[in-house]
Amino acid sequence: MTTSKINCVIIGDKSVGKTTALMVYSQKEFPKNDIPMTCEKIDVDVSNDKTEAILSLFDYSGKEHLNELDSNDLNVDVFLIMFSTVDRDSFENIKTKWFQEIRKKDLQTPIVLIGTKIDLRNDPNYLQDHEIEPITKEEGTKLAKELGAIDYQEISSLSLENIDNLFRSSISSGLKRKIANSKKENCLIL
Numbered sequence: 001m002t003t004s005k006i007n008c009v010i011i012g013d014k015s016v017g018k019t020t021a022l023m024v025y026s027q028k029e030f031p032k033n034d035i036p037m038t039c040e041k042i043d044v045d046v047s048n049d050k051t052e053a054i055l056s057l058f059d060y061s062g063k064e065h066l067n068e069l070d071s072n073d074l075n076v077d078v079f080l081i082m083f084s085t086v087d088r089d090s091f092e093n094i095k096t097k098w099f100q101e102i103r104k105k106d107l108q109t110p111i112v113l114i115g116t117k118i119d120l121r122n123d124p125n126y127l128q129d130h131e132i133e134p135i136t137k138e139e140g141t142k143l144a145k146e147l148g149a150i151d152y153q154e155i156s157s158l159s160l161e162n163i164d165n166l167f168r169s170s171i172s173s174g175l176k177r178k179i180a181n182s183k184k185e186n187c188l189i190l
């Protein structure tokens with residue numbers, strides 16, 4: 001059995017919880033100590049009975065621009081774009097910044113849209129204290145459809161809600177993309 005390598009790039013505004021989500025997925029608990037700005041790259045063995053696969057997660061700081069990233073060299077199989085469900089600016093920036101930066105140079109690679117920190121969205125005191133109008137599941141789903149994202153997922157790294165499901169679905173999308181690409185390459189050789 002050959003091992004597939006799925007390259008997954010995670011982007012989104014500063015502080016939406018990208019690094020935390022990766023750390024929680026790979027370590028299965030909310031980080032107790034300070035969270036680094038990025039964990040740069042984590043490789044997770046996601047093999048099962050049928051497939052041997054490594055998921056390579058590339059983490060970028062929200063300060064960066066995708067233009068500055070070498071996404072061609074990375075051979076991205078799936079992009080995860082994250083916003084915080086309790087930060088409307090981060091939601092608006094999906095459409096005006098992150099989505100455009102991806103599609104400017106890459107029309108094909110699948111995108112999964114992710115709303116983070118749903119534990120805070122479910123906390124009426126937090127919403128009231130910070131005068132936040134949270135982003136609803138309907139709004140997230142609508143934006144994902146509008147942008148042609150293959151999936152919309154909501155997570156909480158604090159309660160671990162939906163974390164495994166998110167990465168499972170991303171692996172499956174990345175693998176499909178990889179298989180489609182390798183078929184194309186084989187056709188070219190023929």
Ligand SMILES: Nc1nc2c(ncn2[C@@H]2O[C@H](COP(=O)(O)OP(=O)(O)OP(=O)(O)O)[C@@H](O)[C@H]2O)c(=O)[nH]1
Binds near residue numbers: 015019035062117
């Ligand atoms: N309540 C709650 N807090 C979270 C969650 N995920 C992350 N945080 C907190 O949000 C803050 C920012 O998290 P990071 O993971 O550093 O965010 P980031 O998107 O990597 O930010 P940059 O690297 O600056 O782009 C930290 O204080 C985390 O503890 C969550 O699901 N729930």
Ligand SMILES: [Mg+2]
Binds near residue numbers: 019020036037039059
């Ligand atoms: Mg980070």
